[in-house]
Amino acid sequence: xPELPIPSYDDILAASDRISGYAHITPVLxxxxxxxxxxxxxxxxxxxxxxxxxxxxxGACNSVFSLTDEEAAKGVATHSSGNHGQALALxxxxxxxxxxxxxxxxxxxxxxxxxxxxGAEVTFCESNQQARESTxxxxxxxxxxxxxxxxxxxxxxxxxxxxxxxxxxxQQDLDAVFAPVGGGGLLSGTSITAKxxxxxxxxxxxxxxxxxxxYQSLKSGTLQRFDTTQTIADGLRTTLSExxxxxxxxxxDDIFTVGEQEIVDAMRLIWERMKIIIExxxxxxxxxxxxxxxxxxxxxxxxxxxxxxxxxxxxPWQ
Amino acid sequence: xPELPIPSYDDILAASDRISGYAHITPVLxxxxxxxxxxxxxxxxxxxxxxxxxxxxxGACNSVFSLTDEEAAKGVATHSSGNHGQALALxxxxxxxxxxxxxxxxxxxxxxxxxxxxGAEVTFCESNQQARESTxxxxxxxxxxxxxxxxxxxxxxxxxxxxxxxxxxxQQDLDAVFAPVGGGGLLSGTSITAKxxxxxxxxxxxxxxxxxxxYQSLKSGTLQRFDTTQTIADGLRTTLSExxxxxxxxxxDDIFTVGEQEIVDAMRLIWERMKIIIExxxxxxxxxxxxxxxxxxxxxxxxxxxxxxxxxxxxPWQ
Numbered sequence: 001x002p003e004l005p006i007p008s009y010d011d012i013l014a015a016s017d018r019i020s021g022y023a024h025i026t027p028v029l030x031x032x033x034x035x036x037x038x039x040x041x042x043x044x045x046x047x048x049x050x051x052x053x054x055x056x057x058x059g060a061c062n063s064v065f066s067l068t069d070e071e072a073a074k075g076v077a078t079h080s081s082g083n084h085g086q087a088l089a090l091x092x093x094x095x096x097x098x099x100x101x102x103x104x105x106x107x108x109x110x111x112x113x114x115x116x117x118x119g120a121e122v123t124f125c126e127s128n129q130q131a132r133e134s135t136x137x138x139x140x141x142x143x144x145x146x147x148x149x150x151x152x153x154x155x156x157x158x159x160x161x162x163x164x165x166x167x168x169x170x171q172q173d174l175d176a177v178f179a180p181v182g183g184g185g186l187l188s189g190t191s192i193t194a195k196x197x198x199x200x201x202x203x204x205x206x207x208x209x210x211x212x213x214x215y216q217s218l219k220s221g222t223l224q225r226f227d228t229t230q231t232i233a234d235g236l237r238t239t240l241s242e243x244x245x246x247x248x249x250x251x252x253d254d255i256f257t258v259g260e261q262e263i264v265d266a267m268r269l270i271w272e273r274m275k276i277i278i279e280x281x282x283x284x285x286x287x288x289x290x291x292x293x294x295x296x297x298x299x300x301x302x303x304x305x306x307x308x309x310x311x312x313x314x315x316p317w318q
Numbered sequence: 319x320p321e322l323p324i325p326s327y328d329d330i331l332a333a334s335d336r337i338s339g340y341a342h343i344t345p346v347l348x349x350x351x352x353x354x355x356x357x358x359x360x361x362x363x364x365x366x367x368x369x370x371x372x373x374x375x376x377g378a379c380n381s382v383f384s385l386t387d388e389e390a391a392k393g394v395a396t397h398s399s400g401n402h403g404q405a406l407a408l409x410x411x412x413x414x415x416x417x418x419x420x421x422x423x424x425x426x427x428x429x430x431x432x433x434x435x436x437g438a439e440v441t442f443c444e445s446n447q448q449a450r451e452s453t454x455x456x457x458x459x460x461x462x463x464x465x466x467x468x469x470x471x472x473x474x475x476x477x478x479x480x481x482x483x484x485x486x487x488x489q490q491d492l493d494a495v496f497a498p499v500g501g502g503g504l505l506s507g508t509s510i511t512a513k514x515x516x517x518x519x520x521x522x523x524x525x526x527x528x529x530x531x532x533y534q535s536l537k538s539g540t541l542q543r544f545d546t547t548q549t550i551a552d553g554l555r556t557t558l559s560e561x562x563x564x565x566x567x568x569x570x571d572d573i574f575t576v577g578e579q580e581i582v583d584a585m586r587l588i589w590e591r592m593k594i595i596i597e598x599x600x601x602x603x604x605x606x607x608x609x610x611x612x613x614x615x616x617x618x619x620x621x622x623x624x625x626x627x628x629x630x631x632x633x634p635w636q
Contacts, residue, residue: 027345029367048593049347268630275366275626277593308593312586312635 004243005154009196012161012189015062019162022061022094026050026163028170028302033273038289040296043174045167048278048308052118055163055186055306056087056150062159063148064091072097074144079125079132081107082235083307084150089120100145102135108311151185152241161189167302168197176202176294177302178285181214181255182236184244186306191251204294205248205255206285208232208263213239214248215255232260232316235281235306256293263287264316270305277308280316322561323472327514330479330507333380337477340379340412344368344481346488346620351591356607358614361492363485366596366626370436373481373504373624374405374468380477381466382409390415392462397443397450399425400553401625402468407438418463420453422446426629469503470559479507485620486515494520494612495620496603499532499573500554502562504624509569522612523566523573524603526550526581531557533573536566550634551581553599553624574611581605582634588623595626598634 007015029044047055064076075098078088085101092099099120103112104127115122125135140147148156163186164177177194181187187205194203207215208231216224217240225239240248248255258266267283269290270276282305289296289303325333344364352360365373382394393416396406403419410417417438421430422445433440443453458465466474481504482495495512499505505523512521525533526549534542535558543557558566566573576584585601587608588594600623607614607621 053593271595271630275371275595277589277595312589312633315630315633317630318636 004246006243006247007154007158007161007189007192009192011158012165012193015155015158016162016165018065019058019061019159022065022091023058023162024050025166028167029274029276031274034269038296040289040298041300042289042296043167043171043300043302044274045163045302045304046276047163048276048282048305050307052083052086052090053307053309054083054087055160055304056083057090058162059153059156059159059185060084060087060091060148061094062162063153063155064088064095064097066155067146071146074146075099076148077136077139077143077145078102078148078150079136080150081111083309086111086114086118088148089115089118093119098143098145100139100143102132102139104132110311151183151238152243156185157188157244157247159189160186161193163304164190164193164302167304168193168201171300171302173300174201174302175299176204177304178204178206178288179304180233180236180281180284180306181205181207181248182281183238184214184240184248186304187252188244188247190304191247195251202253203251204253206288207255207257208236208284209257209259211236212257215257217245218248218252218255233263233281233284235279236284256288258284258287258291258293262291266290268317277310278305279307279310282306322564324561324565325472325476325479325507325510327510329476330483330511333473333476334480334483336383337376337379337480340369340383340409341376341480342368343484346485347592347594349592352587356614358607358616359618360607360614361485361489361618361620362592363481363620363622364594365481366594366600366623368625370401370404370408371625371627372401372405373478373622374401375408376480377471377474377477377503378402378405378409378466379412380480381471381473382406382413382415384473385464389464392464393417394466395454395457395461395463396420396466396468397454398468399429401627404429404432404436404627406466407433407436411437416461416463418457418461420450420457422450428629469501469556470561475503475506475562475565477507478504479511481622482508482511482620485622486511486519489618489620491618492519492620493617494522495622496522496524496606497622498551498554498599498602498624499523499525499566500599501556502532502558502566504622505570506562506565508622509565513569520571521569522571524606525573525575526554526602527575527577529554530575532566533575535563536570536573550578551599551602553597554602574606576602576605576609576611580609584608586635595628596623597625597628600624
């Protein structure tokens with residue numbers, strides 16, 4: 001198998017330049033309470049305030065604005081039941097090109113409306129991976145649109161790497177950066193940024209115990225693939241790709257896992273004490289820090305809060 | 319009746335200096351969506367990120383740190399079922415003095431725990447105004463503590479005025495500032511700041527239709543007092559005092575009222591689009607702007623988001 005291209009730190013710098021003016025520079029917040037609870041100084045990079053509500057906009061935006069004019073004219077396409085679909089739809093609108101989003105027919109109405117609200121064309125399919133891929137394939141065949149994979153994509157990974165870049169520029173004395181891991185796009189970009197900078201820092205992933213494919217892959221040294229719908233952290237149900245696994249194996253210091261109740265408790269703590277809305281997926285690294293998976297004492301730690309798109313009618317503690 | 323002392327702009331500047339280092343300088347956030355919906359540029363002053371979760375900390379802190387050492391040694395006291403109790407408890411802890419908080423026996427456990435968590439002594443009473451006042455009176459008699467009224471208090475009003483001061487320094491070209499009105503402490507301080515600055519701006523209050531005593535007082539020219547528990551905006555159920563009414567009559571440009579459903583819808587919109595947690599009371603001015611009570615087009619408007627202390631088990635849209 002040929003080696004898959006992997007973004008360099010320079011590619012991440014270029015991505016940062018490319019998305020500048022489109023993506024928000026999101027704030028970094030702190031909480032006395034959470035510092036007391038963990039014993040460290042925790043710096044939260046608030047991608048829940050990013051456009052379209054999640055860090056996914058960075059990768060989508062970098063991908064859309066990396067296309068040639070000829071490619072761009074035919075549009076972009078993806079399958080997504082989550083934040084990547086909204087992010088790609090918004091990025092396409094900003095470039096003024098078509099976006100084709102394949103969504104499972106049981107997607108929450110609020111997500112479908114958000115994608116449509118950005119002007120994308122939504123095609124529904126059955127709720128399984130095969131239906132998603134075959135539906136997408138037909139659309140790409142017909143339109144000539146470029147498929148932008150949610151995470152197994154050079155420009156998406158480079159775009160996601162801009163988040164840690166921004167964080168490390170905003171708070172220059174961090175000892176480590178934590179990110180959740182689902183398909184591994186964010187953790188890959190974060191890891192490249194963290195390790196390829198002149199002032200390299202430690203980088204850790206956090207994953208639900210019930211979807212611990214990345215943890216198992218890292219420990220066993222071979223890619224473990226098992227999709228699950230069991231964890232409440234719905235953004236982290238996907239598995240690594242060959243490419244994101246290779247990057248994480250090479251660059252990431254370790255991955256920690258946490259239980260479902262720890263995830264819900266950490267999410268609620270952030271809501272109650274920081275007064276910000278984060279998705280369950282965001283709270284996975286927070287849960288790892290709150291529950292002693294990593295000794296924070298005396299350390300300055302960046303945590304990427306990945307998104308804030310939550311169904312307010314169905315909260316996990318209800 | 320003797321005239322009640324009213325803080326000047328200089329008193330507010332002094333308060334700002336006094337609480338500096340204790341109170342957070344809270345961020346000012348914007349939202350494309352809300353700008354689109356209103357036609358104006360709305361600048362949200364995020365007091366939901368203030369210490370103890372609400373602007374109330376400003377007035378409490380200014381009051382506590384205005385005491386002489388002799389007064390302070392005897393502590394401070396108040397009755398509160400809401401944010402003022404937490405704020406005063408925290409301010410007292412920061413000065414290292416006792417705080418005595420009278421709370422209705424049916425207060426939510428989360429609020430009681432928050433007050434106790436700051437080290438205050440809680441005394442429960444029956445849930446009516448007379449019981450609150452007589453219980454407080456006994457405590458003050460016995461301890462010699464200084465009663466810090468939630469809003470009818472010179473130093474509290476001066477402290478609340480620091481919020482608009484900060485906002486007008488952070489965003490210097492505002493046309494108007496909006497604040498909710500309950501007892502009128504915040505709107506009084508905001509109005510003095512807005513009108514006494516060299517670059518005076520318009521200042522408006524917003525109130526639930528179901529607790530529109532300030533609106534009725536302003537329209538009739540005489541103080542109307544009627545407590546109500548009917549509105550979901552629980553921070554705005556109290557009525558103006560003679561002092562806050564006099565200030566509002568003198569300085570505030572107008573008061574707008576909104577319905578209960580408008581309040582809930584505005585609150586949910588802020589949660590969904592801005593990813594921040596605000597109390598129902600905060601969304602009253604937002605509801606006024608979203609529902610055309612004031613023509614925002616082409617204007618830059620500051621809105622004070624007063625607090626973020628919400629019972630996450632009981633959300634108003636559930």
